[in-house]
Amino acid sequence: MVSRTLTHPNSRGGLRRMDPARDLGRIADLLEIAFAEELAGGGQAILRDLHVLGYMGPLLWVISRSAPFLGDLLSGFVWEEDGHIVGNATVSRARNRSAWIISNVAVLPAYRGRGIGRRLMEAAIEHARSHGGRQVVLQVRRDNEPAKRLYQSLGFHTVGVVHELHVASAQERPWFSPPGVAVRLPDPNHWRAARRLALEAVPQAVQIFQPVRSAEFRTPPLPGLAEWARYFLLGYRRQQWWAEYQGHLVGLLTAERHRGTHPSTFEIILPPEGRTLVEASLLRRALRFLRGRAVRVQVLDEYHAAIRLLREAGFTERRVLDTMLLEL
Numbered sequence: 001m002v003s004r005t006l007t008h009p010n011s012r013g014g015l016r017r018m019d020p021a022r023d024l025g026r027i028a029d030l031l032e033i034a035f036a037e038e039l040a041g042g043g044q045a046i047l048r049d050l051h052v053l054g055y056m057g058p059l060l061w062v063i064s065r066s067a068p069f070l071g072d073l074l075s076g077f078v079w080e081e082d083g084h085i086v087g088n089a090t091v092s093r094a095r096n097r098s099a100w101i102i103s104n105v106a107v108l109p110a111y112r113g114r115g116i117g118r119r120l121m122e123a124a125i126e127h128a129r130s131h132g133g134r135q136v137v138l139q140v141r142r143d144n145e146p147a148k149r150l151y152q153s154l155g156f157h158t159v160g161v162v163h164e165l166h167v168a169s170a171q172e173r174p175w176f177s178p179p180g181v182a183v184r185l186p187d188p189n190h191w192r193a194a195r196r197l198a199l200e201a202v203p204q205a206v207q208i209f210q211p212v213r214s215a216e217f218r219t220p221p222l223p224g225l226a227e228w229a230r231y232f233l234l235g236y237r238r239q240q241w242w243a244e245y246q247g248h249l250v251g252l253l254t255a256e257r258h259r260g261t262h263p264s265t266f267e268i269i270l271p272p273e274g275r276t277l278v279e280a281s282l283l284r285r286a287l288r289f290l291r292g293r294a295v296r297v298q299v300l301d302e303y304h305a306a307i308r309l310l311r312e313a314g315f316t317e318r319r320v321l322d323t324m325l326l327e328l
Helices: 002-007 020-034 042-055 058-066 068-073 116-130 145-153 188-201 204-209 223-234 279-289 304-312
Strands: 013-017 076-081 084-093 099-107 135-141 157-167 181-184 236-245 248-258 265-269 295-300 316-327
Touching (some): 076 116, 135 145, 157 204, 157 304, 181 279, 223 236, 236 279, 248 279, 265 295, 279 304, 295 304
Antiparallel strands (some): 013 076, 157 295, 157 316, 181 236
């Protein structure tokens, strides 16, 4: 069905594959209109990156064909009418190679209700299937009922919920650690234990978006030099902590403190036995590290105590995202 649509002549346009060399700038314009209420901080930075890539033109075309992995990241479909891109769906291969991620599904307001979004989604799903994909995942705002109905009609179902919260200036809170709880820096000799905890605690659907990688837990040969390079080249400082209860690892924290106006962030990973037990200790450490910075964070719906504590610390909820999965 998709191939027939793509080759069908249409003087006004219609569905076609995304061409990174000429489309990225126009896709950024589309996303800026379609998601105007959601874009802030990191969202605007992503749009700027898309515009910069769009300016690369033919060079980007050469790069995307000489580096297959980049082609996987810059693939998707657009809907064009009268020379204007009015719809988009990006489809990219996940790190585990058997799953694909659909993102940036957007149609200009004046063109909604005509089935364009469905055609874009069908094309993206067929692309994943034809390239050996066994799963497709996406995230959608919980309150976006039209989009959720579309995805459900295509066979997607919700497998997880993420809360996105932010605060303009993080401040440490006087939370106390329960008896037996200790927070310390990682032990480089036991990084495998931390990785194993993350693999078990992070839902599989979330790992498609954010894979658990060994490099995140290993200490580099020259940690001081690596930290210096990260700060001066990438613009942020990264720090990790482990939470233990009676000597057993029950929680992980990774915080990134960005310079400039880019929001800082952190991630907590908690197995069931660590929930309600170590959240206060880990969050206090994160807020101390990020004190005075704008912070944006995503927290799994299962971490009820963490969400409550963050609200107590002045964080407000920007949006709630449903993670949806389709088995191919």
